[in-house]
Amino acid sequence: MTALVFNCAFNGLSIIQELGRRGIDVYALDSFRNVGTTSRYATYRSCPNPTTDEAGFVEYLLDIADEFDDKPVLIPTNDHWAAAVAHHREELAEHYHTGVADAETVDLLIDKDAFGEWATERDYPVPRSWMGDELDDVPESAFPVAAKPNDATGVPDMMFDSTVALLYNRLFGDGSGPEFSAEEQAVVEALSENRLEVFETRDELERFRQEYEDVIEHFVVQEYVRGMSDQMYTVGVYANEGEVKGLFTGRKVRGYPPDIGDCKVGQAQSVPDHLVAMVKSMSEDLGYHGIGEFEFKRDVETGEYFLIEVNPRSWSWIGITPATGVSLPWMAYADQKNTYTFDYQESSVPDGSVTWVKAFEDLPNSLYFYRRSHPEWTKSLGEWWASIDSDTLVVAELAKDDPLPTAYATVLVGRRLVNETLDGVLERLA
Structure with missing residues (x-):
C-alpha cells in the first residue's frame, strides 16, 4: 500500500496527510525540503527536478522501483512533474500506477494556445487567444485582453535543457539549474513581471509588444474575463x-x-x-x-x-x-x-x-x-x-x-513578513 507524491508544497501536503491517515505508506519526492516533506505521514526522498532534468527524474523512479513490494501509485501535484510522468507513462507503468493522463493530453492542456484552439473547435466556452507573434490579428471586439506566459511546464518537446524549462523553474520552481544567458535572463524578467497583464486598448497592447519584442513569442494574449x-x-x-x-x-x-x-x-x-x-x-x-x-x-x-x-x-x-x-x-x-x-x-x-x-x-x-x-x-x-x-x-x-508542517509554515510566513517589511522600508527611502 504505497503512494509517491511529487512536488510537496501545501498541495502535496494535503494529499500526503489524507493518504497517510488511511494507512498508506507515502513517499514525498521533491528536489528540496518543502513543507510536505516534513509530514509525519511521509518519508522524504530527494530526487532530480524534472523541470531541468526530466531524464534524471525518470531514471530515479526506475532505479527505486524494486524497493517497493507492491506497485505504487504516482501522484504529481505540479504541471512539469505531471508532464514528465506522462511523457514516460508506458515505461513507468511496468512498475507504477502512473496516475496521469497520456502525454498528448497533458501537453495539450498545459499549452494555453493549443488548448484554446482544441476547445474552440469543440464549442467549449474559452476566451479567444492569440500567440505573441499574432497580435496584429487581435480584433477590436476582443478588448480588454490579457497577456501571460504560454507554456506552464517548462518541459516542452522533451527538451530537458530548454529555455522555457529554465525560465519556469527560476520563476515558480526551486531555483536550481544552470545559469542563464543574457537572452534567457531577458525572458525571465519579462515573464516574472507579467504573469498576467491586462490591456484595455490596442495602444496599450502595442506598447507591451514594443517593450518585450525580443521575447514576445513566449506570451499568449487572451480575451480578459472581467472580475477578481x-x-x-x-x-x-x-x-x-x-x-x-x-x-x-x-x-x-x-x-x-x-x-x-x-x-x-x-x-x-x-x-x-x-x-x-x-x-x-x-x-x-x-x-x-x-x-x-x-x-x-x-x-x-x-x-x-x-x-x-x-x-x-x-x-x-x-x-x-x-x-x-x-x-x-x-x-x-x-x-x-x-x-x-x-x-x-x-x-x-x-x-x-x-x-x-x-x-x-x-x-x-x-x-x-x-x-x-x-x-x-x-x-x-x-x-x-x-x-x-x-x-x-x-x-x-x-x-x-x-x-512539523505547522512549524515549517511559521518559518515561511516569518520570512515573508521580514522581507516584505524591508521592501516597504526601502521603497519609502527611495
Missing part, C-alpha cells in the same frame, strides 16, 4: 480513462494578488449544471485520467462562465475535498489499486459550509498586504474570522496529528 479572483470556480475531478468517478465543485473566495492570485481561501459551492455536464463531456473527449482541475471564471458584467484552463494534476486547495465527502486523493489511489469499487460521487454539501484557508498567508494579506493595491479587500481581525467561519474549516497549515 473571487469569480473563479473550480470543478475538480478524479477520472479513469475518461470516466469521471469523483467530482468536487467550489469557488475561490480570495486569492493573492486579489485579481489573479493563487487561492488563499476557497469554499465548497455548487456551480451551474451545464458546467458539470461540460466537465464530464470534456473528460470523455480527452480520455482524461487522474486528478484534474477545470477552472472557470464568471464575467462580472455578463454573468457568463468561461473555461480558463484545465490543470492536469491536483490543485492547491484539493485538501478541501475530503471534508465535502469526495476525497479525490483517496479515490485516485484506491481506484487505481483496485482497493475499492467506487460508484460516482459528487460533493453536495451546502454552499459555504466547508471552507479551506491558507491562514498563515491569508491573515496578513487581509490585515495589511491587500492595502497596497486593493484596499477594499482589507479586513479587521474580526471581519477576517467572520469571512472564513463555517461549519467545517480546513486550515492548510494546521493539523493536531502532524505538527
Whole structure:
C-alpha cells in the first residue's frame, strides 16, 4: 500500500496527510525540503527536478522501483512533474500506477494556445487567444485582453535543457539549474513581471509588444474575463480513462494578488449544471485520467462562465475535498489499486459550509498586504474570522496529528513578513 507524491508544497501536503491517515505508506519526492516533506505521514526522498532534468527524474523512479513490494501509485501535484510522468507513462507503468493522463493530453492542456484552439473547435466556452507573434490579428471586439506566459511546464518537446524549462523553474520552481544567458535572463524578467497583464486598448497592447519584442513569442494574449479572483470556480475531478468517478465543485473566495492570485481561501459551492455536464463531456473527449482541475471564471458584467484552463494534476486547495465527502486523493489511489469499487460521487454539501484557508498567508494579506493595491479587500481581525467561519474549516497549515508542517509554515510566513517589511522600508527611502 504505497503512494509517491511529487512536488510537496501545501498541495502535496494535503494529499500526503489524507493518504497517510488511511494507512498508506507515502513517499514525498521533491528536489528540496518543502513543507510536505516534513509530514509525519511521509518519508522524504530527494530526487532530480524534472523541470531541468526530466531524464534524471525518470531514471530515479526506475532505479527505486524494486524497493517497493507492491506497485505504487504516482501522484504529481505540479504541471512539469505531471508532464514528465506522462511523457514516460508506458515505461513507468511496468512498475507504477502512473496516475496521469497520456502525454498528448497533458501537453495539450498545459499549452494555453493549443488548448484554446482544441476547445474552440469543440464549442467549449474559452476566451479567444492569440500567440505573441499574432497580435496584429487581435480584433477590436476582443478588448480588454490579457497577456501571460504560454507554456506552464517548462518541459516542452522533451527538451530537458530548454529555455522555457529554465525560465519556469527560476520563476515558480526551486531555483536550481544552470545559469542563464543574457537572452534567457531577458525572458525571465519579462515573464516574472507579467504573469498576467491586462490591456484595455490596442495602444496599450502595442506598447507591451514594443517593450518585450525580443521575447514576445513566449506570451499568449487572451480575451480578459472581467472580475477578481473571487469569480473563479473550480470543478475538480478524479477520472479513469475518461470516466469521471469523483467530482468536487467550489469557488475561490480570495486569492493573492486579489485579481489573479493563487487561492488563499476557497469554499465548497455548487456551480451551474451545464458546467458539470461540460466537465464530464470534456473528460470523455480527452480520455482524461487522474486528478484534474477545470477552472472557470464568471464575467462580472455578463454573468457568463468561461473555461480558463484545465490543470492536469491536483490543485492547491484539493485538501478541501475530503471534508465535502469526495476525497479525490483517496479515490485516485484506491481506484487505481483496485482497493475499492467506487460508484460516482459528487460533493453536495451546502454552499459555504466547508471552507479551506491558507491562514498563515491569508491573515496578513487581509490585515495589511491587500492595502497596497486593493484596499477594499482589507479586513479587521474580526471581519477576517467572520469571512472564513463555517461549519467545517480546513486550515492548510494546521493539523493536531502532524505538527512539523505547522512549524515549517511559521518559518515561511516569518520570512515573508521580514522581507516584505524591508521592501516597504526601502521603497519609502527611495
